[in-house]
Structure formats: C-alpha cells, structure tokens
C-alpha cells in the first residue's frame with residue numbers, strides 16, 4: 191500500500207515554491223520514492239495544471255529541478271511541475287548498481303515483466319497512476335484533469351511513450367529534449383528491453399517504442415522535440431529522431447501536430463535543455479490553459 195506523504199524540504203523559487211516529498215511506493219514494491227513538485231503561487235481557490243518532467247539516465251528527481259531552468263516560465267504561466275525519480279532505489283536485484291545505463295537511475299519508464307525486476311521496476315505505473323493519486327490525496331492545488339508531459343533523453347522517451355500509450359488520454363501534449371525515440375533500435379533501449387522485459391525486444395517495440403507507437407497512431411497529437419547536432423549520443427545513434435519523424439510523417443502527422451527541431455551545435459547537457467526550457471513550457475501552456 192502507498193504510504194503517507196512526508197515533506198522533506200521546501201525552497202522558494204521565482205513566484206512559487208519547490209517542495210521535495212517522499213513516501214512508500216506500492217508501485218515500486220514498498221521502497222521509498224522521492225519527488226519534487228514546483229507549485230506557482232496561486233490566487234485563493236485556484237488550481238494549477240500539471241506538467242510532468244521525466245529525467246534521463248543517472249538522474250534523480252533533482253536534476254531537472256536544479257538545472258532545467260523551467261521555473262520562471264512555469265510561475266509566469268501558473269503551471270505546476272512534477273519531477274519524479276528515474277528508477278526505484280535499493281531494490282536489491284543483483285547487478286542493478288553495476289551499469290550507469292541499466293538498473294538504478296535507469297528505470298526507462300516501463301513496467302518490468304522479468305520476475306527479478308517486476309516487483310520494483312514499475313516506473314510506468316508510478317508516474318501515470320500512483321503519483322497523481324498521491325497528489326490528489328494530499329489535496330494540493332493541482333488540477334489533474336489538465337496534465338502534460340516532457341522529458342530529457344531516457345525521460346524524453348518516457349514522455350513520448352506515456353503520451354502515446356496512455357489509454358485514458360491522460361496528457362494533453364508531450365515534448366522532449368534529445369529523446370531516445372526508437373529504443374528497440376538503439377543500444378540503450380535494446381539493453382533495457384532485453385533486461386527488464388520477459389518478452390525482450392519485441393515486447394519493448396510493441397509497448398514502449400515511440401517510433402512504433404506513432405506509426406500506429408491516428409489520434410490528434412501535440413508533440414515538440416528538440417535535439418542538438420553536437421550531441422554525442424545523437425551522433426552515436428542512441429536518439430534516432432529521424433526515424434520518429436519519418437514514421438510520424440508516414441502516419442499523416444504534419445509540422446503543426448508533430449514538430450522535430452534540429453538545433454545546430456547544442457550538446458546533450460542541461461545547458462541545451464535550459465536554452466529551450468521556456469519554449470517547452472510555453473508550448474505546453476497552449477494546451478494546459480486552453
């Protein structure tokens with residue numbers, strides 16, 4: 191059972207505050223889960239729409255909050271931002287601490303189906319089901335009927351996949367910085383899908399690959415992607431944005447519904463993310479405040 195929420199810290203930022211919380215997570219097999227929540231100051235009785243930020247490999251709930259540069263635009267727009275962690279912590283699965291791109295810090299936003307991982311590695315349910323319930327139970331001034339999602343790298347993959355696969359159309363829009371867009375065709379994704387999923391690469395391609403999902407989609411969509419041409423992981427073939435764009439155009443999506451921008455010389459870092467941070471918050475504001 192999900193445990194009570196405990197506030198760990200609070201810091202004023204722009205016209206709002208960033209609160210860090212922890213609780214015992216049922217989705218993550220009873221382990222402690224941490225998250226950060228940025229809440230803009232609101233008028234009495236007002237509720238903020240929610241933008242969920244998913245971070246990349248090796249990150250925690252702190253990377254995006256500390257280095258993303260999202261709070262100025264979010265407070266001006268009256269948007270709350272939720273920063274979950276990137277994996278369970280302390281599951282005790284042999285080998286989970288051995289690699290930086292698998293196990294701890296690399297949950298890939300999927301529900302694991304291999305027996306050794308399936309008790310704890312359920313980041314998909316943690317983000318889409320458990321965290322909204324926790325926010326609702328706490329009676330925070332957030333309007334959960336208005337949610338959008340964005341992320342970076344592994345978190346960009348998570349944002350696209352959660353947006354495209356969520357049955358209840360939970361999110362109004364998705365955006366991503368340097369996302370892994372075709373994980374069943376790149377080394378990071380292949381390692382994750384083979385490692386976490388009983389059905390291996392095929393299960394990953396069917397359920398958690400944005401390029402495969404967009405190819406089958408006919409719903410109206412609102413997606414923005416930025417990647418840098420100086421990004422070493424793009425150059426190494428980990429991100430494959432061209433595959434996603436090709437599949438999107440073949441499925442009939444135009445530039446207005448799905449925009450993929452190649453940004454000259456930017457790398458994979460938070461310097462790149464913070465450069466386009468306000469752009470992404472404003473993109474989501476169009477749908478969250480509609």
Ligand SMILES: N[C@@H](CCC(=O)N[C@@H](CSC=O)C(=O)NCC(=O)O)C(=O)O
Pocket residue numbers: 245246247248249253257290342343344345458459460
């Ligand atoms: N340790 C790795 C580099 C890890 C890295 O660059 N992680 C990125 C996300 S990569 C895709 O998901 C990141 O966000 N790092 C945290 C940060 O604050 O920059 C290596 O040795 O190359």
